[in-house]
Amino acid sequence: MKNTSVEEEVSEIVLTPAEEQKLIVLAETIIQSWEFDVINIEVIQGLQMALVWKIHTSEGPICLKRIHRPEKKALFSINAQNYLAKKGARVPGIIPNKNNQLYTKFGPFLFVVYEWIEGRPFELTNDADLQMIMKGLAEFHTSSVGYHPPPGVPVFTKLGRWPNHNIKRYQQMDTWKKLAMKEPDDPFSQAYLSSIDPFIEEAKDTLKRLLESEYNHWVTEVKKQPNLCHQDYGTGNSLLGPDNEIWVIDLDTVSFDLPIRDLRKMIIPLLDTTGVWDEARFNLMLDSYESVAPLTNEQKKVMFIDMLFPYELYDIIRERYVRKTPLLVTELEEAFEYERIKSKALNELIAKY
Structure with a gap:
């Protein structure tokens, strides 16, 4: 989901070859839950609990992510993102797995596959970029009205708190x-x-x-x-x-x-x-x-x-x-x-x- 500039930001501390290979093997295991012909796997973010891989497939790049949130909170956000993407908001769409589920659970973690979005990060010292990023925030807020989590998924709210x-x-x-x-x-x-x-x-x-x-x-x-x-x-x-x-x-x-x-x-x-x-x-x-x-x-x-x-x-x-x-x-x-x-x-x- 991130472009090269953002990748550089999260890669300041370099993984050892052994650490990187371990994460690639993990991604190879997880991605088998999806219908993709995998060509190559890159570790984009590997030193945090929220792991991110760029998976190169015969259909183009996709993003695999391990969500670093308790399962109930993760389900609230996963379903929110799916709602927004299907509504046409500019958030990466979630690609269902072979069982038509939005995520695959492996151990205590949920793994999700997203569309890979090409783009550049905003430069907040630039007025034009600053204006655009604020407009993007407003669009996100207005687009999100109408989301209700599915039955069984708790509501996470800070309203009134x-x-x-x-x-x-x-x-x-x-x-x-x-x-x-x-x-x-x-x-x-x-x-x-x-x-x-x-x-x-x-x-x-x-x-x-x-x-x-x-x-x-x-x-x-x-x-x-x-x-x-x-x-x-x-x-x-x-x-x-x-x-x-x-x-x-x-x-x-x-x-x-x-x-x-x-x-x-x-x-x-x-x-x-x-x-x-x-x-x-x-x-x-x-x-x-x-x-x-x-x-x-x-x-x-x-x-x-x-x-x-x-x-x-x-x-x-x-x-x-x-x-x-x-x-x-x-x-x-x-x-x-x-x-x-x-x-x-x-x-x-x-x-x-």
Whole structure:
């Protein structure tokens, strides 16, 4: 499903010949569940739980993938992708196996065969590419309305769950202060203790503002005809096809949610963190999305309030105290400064709505 540029990104750590051969043998075993005359097998992604192969067949290339998700979640996403492809949305179609099933189970994992999509990744420093990728996201959201998982497949949704998630996050940020106090000689921990309290308070205030907004009303409306959110949309999971079609790939993490969840995850990490809020880029991304899927003023206000929550700062702190990743104090200080800049710009925006 990925072109050469993306293949290079996932192949930075090279497999040993023995590791590669083991994965090729696995693919040879799995692909026997499908009716294909196999010519050659390439390992595209082999060092993660989600394995990807490019299978060259007499009918052209196809993609074999091992889904790295619990089976019930995998079935939700597999059926969602099949629904979208059959509807005509630009996602890779799923090729059924010999038993006309969308997947083959081998051990604890589900394996799926997709159409191979040729294309290039988007370059997000290029305005034209940025506009296209946002339009592709809007098209994905609108196309996904109407999906209902088959009987027996659980529904995965985040609709209405933002408040609880936010409470958990700011409580964790408060709890991590105790870990920082145990490291009096660590510059990161001391910088954290000296600056974190105002951000925890703003996170609490953001939750209050979210509950006072149209969030709950919007959730109630969307539940009637929910759309899917990709949850991991970006340049690694989208491609520009040869005829300027925007393809969305890697739908493993989809769930029902307000569309602005994907917008927040796309927009906020891309804005300038060098001391200036990039208003032009912010507007470019939002305008491009709305050219396909307009948002009401109240919906945009909900989005701006959600964007106020210090998600980027939270991720840095979690990396340090949960995953135990060594981080420089400058990384934390830059995250603090970004949240200050973001807060000022978004509060000005909210005041206009």
